[in-house]
Amino acid sequence: MTVTTTTGPALLEVEDLVKYFGSVIALTGISATVQAGGVTCVLGDNGAGKSTLIKILSGVFRPDQGSYRVDGEPVQFSSPRDALDRGIATVYQDLAMIPLMSVWRNFFLGSEPTKGVWPLRRFDVASARKIARAELAGMGIDIRDPDQPVGTLSGGERQSVAIARAVYFGARVLILDEPTSALGVKQAGVVLRYVAQARDRGLGVVFITHNPHHAYPVGDRFLVLNRGQSLGDFAKSDISREELTRLMAGGAELDQLAHELDRLDTAAPGPGPAPAG
């Protein structure tokens, strides 16, 4: 599928979002756009407001101020279901998967294909198995046995199954909450490849991470958050990986940190798991 970045309305667009929790200002003045076939990265340290932002995007929270548009149309989501109905799917870090259930049962959980007439209407097990396997293969995920419990998959494979599932069920915008943060370098690479796959299929992707080295290779736009405020929204051509890292680290103790991060990028596993910001 070829990708054209249209000049028409963005797939998803937010402007001047503000969110309070009591007297705490969780987010203020946040604007971002997601284009079809584009990856918008949201970067920030823990507590920067990344989680609040994706919860607004996915319909969990409503913003206190600001506008939220899908295909140029203003929307007000009252639940994640509303967002899903508009094709906005969120894959959370802890994953909506049941470890003891097989891959194909997980793949279709909540949207099971059925055949037959009530009271004999039944889960179409044969086609569920077949579709799950083919869809995963289509994204380059080789599951040897769709009957194996999801608990036996590696972290990267699980993320990939979750992404493949969202894509199959008609997601147009994929919100990925720290999909690489709990993974080692190799596994993170696997997931980044599927992010790129989804993008090439024409989906808009919102990629939340605190690791600029994961964000930079796949991102088209970079929104950097700090303490609930935007430090800027950059196109890839406007910012280098070093500047992005510098921005994330907030300028202080920079050389030391950049040095460490560079070494992490090329040799050792990435930073360990961290709670979402």
Added chain:
Amino acid sequence: MTTAAPPVDERVAEISRLRRILVRPELGSVVGAIVVFAFFATQSSVFRSLDGVAIWLDPASTLGIMAVAIALLMIGGEFDLSAGVMTGTTGLVVVILATEYGWNIWAAIFASLVVALLIGAFNGVMVVKTGLPSFIVTLGTFLMLQGLNLGVTKAITGTVQVSGLARAPGYDAAKSLFAGTFTLFGVHFRVAILWWIAVAAVATWVLMRTKAGNWIFAVGGNAAAARSVGVPAARTKVLLFMTVSSAAWLVGTINAVRFTSVQANIGIGQELIYIVAAVIGGCLLTGGYGSAIGASIGALVFGMAANGIVFAGWDADWFKLFLGAMLLLAVLTNNMIRRYAEEARR
């Protein structure tokens, strides 16, 4: 957008076939049933005769109906401690309405079903609305029903027992449906055995081959994750509690019709036996895993052991010791099987 499935590695397929048998939740109970049968068959010739089989299938049948329903609930991640005493409540409703108030027996049986569904719905709604552990909520229901059974029975009849159901209008037809016998190879079997087989078959079909079955595994495995992909977790759980109470209605009716009288304290303590049978059958206490067939086999093991000890001429007191040992063995086996199932393959 789909491409062909990647070529299958035959070696992997072969291992996974063996694995698939080994990780079946029923495995432990099947092995247990074979061992228990073989043991008592060598001890007693009555036990292995067809008459003996009919005798030990009898207690296994009503226990099996309950164990299957409890297994569904446990796979869905909840417990019901009120299930045992509910078989008393439903039986009492049938007998009191039919004898003290002169209702037709079918009307009484229907009213009893309504009561059962209400109790099940109460349990379910309390659990999902409060978020309290079902262990505590149904312990409360258990105690309340225990008190109600005694209090109401005493208030109406002046004793702790109601009897005389055989005189109720429509009794004979009800008896052939719920408490009759059928003949196979010249031996009389209780019709409850057929109810048990039917309940186990329907439960297995629902679990393995329907949407609802997928949801039951999911709400037991991880309710939050299930909700986030659109599974109606609360409704699934409430319906599971109502399934258990419907099973209690069936068993209560079978017993009431068979014995034509009900003691107000009947069923107390049985709830733990149901859970034991479900666990022997491969249900995890943590939910999300188990089998209706396994729970049936667990009930079978129970029936064989309870009667086998008598047939072998031992003191029946030894039975509880045996049951406890069986339970521990089952839990340990389940744990091992699950670890094996979850183990990464690379």
